[in-house]
Amino acid sequence: NAGVTQTPKFQVLKTGQSMTLQCAQDMNHEYMSWYRQDPGMGLRLIHYSVGAGITDQGEVPNGYNVSRSTTEDFPLRLLSAAPSQTSVYFCASSPGWTDYEKLFFGSGTQLSVL
């Protein structure tokens, strides 16, 4: 069982470039979310989705876009990368309904913006 799969594991961008971080889960989970983690800080919620076609903003949504066209996939798009977006990004999913808070996390994408 693959669980939550994130690609790529590492990425280096130049300021102003755009890219998409991929996230896929094979557990038929309704809920998916993106967090970023900076050194010495906890995880901060970027965007989340409670089902296909439904997305909403988290704590730090600026500079990021998401869409949820299928239950399985929840890509995170950086529109114009900035050095402040250098971070480790984690995708998570949960069954939803009464278990939103029992999250399964991917292994992360380490992003550097030069």
Next chain:
Amino acid sequence: DAKTTQPPSMDCAEGRAANLPCNHSTISGNEYVYWYRQIHSQGPQYIIHGLKNNETNEMASLIITEDRKSSTLILPHATLRDTAVYYCIDGSGGSNYKLTFGKGTLLTVNP
């Protein structure tokens, strides 16, 4: 900001019990206590959650005080692989879309 308070770091000897405390000063009556851990360079991992009764699973035990203002996660026989950052979180029992992680406690298990 996270609503819970945890010590920034703790040490534990291998094979001994690790007791990780958490203060939930603003927890409400219908909020659950969740614990996660994050091993270095990995994504966080769910450990256990509870409302007011003590809970146990294959990973750990959770003790919640009667007033629910504090909880303790117990790893009964810590191993080197338990070295990680441990997060306690106030949840809503499953319906919170925006789970908030604080800075957690770095538990170092020493040989």
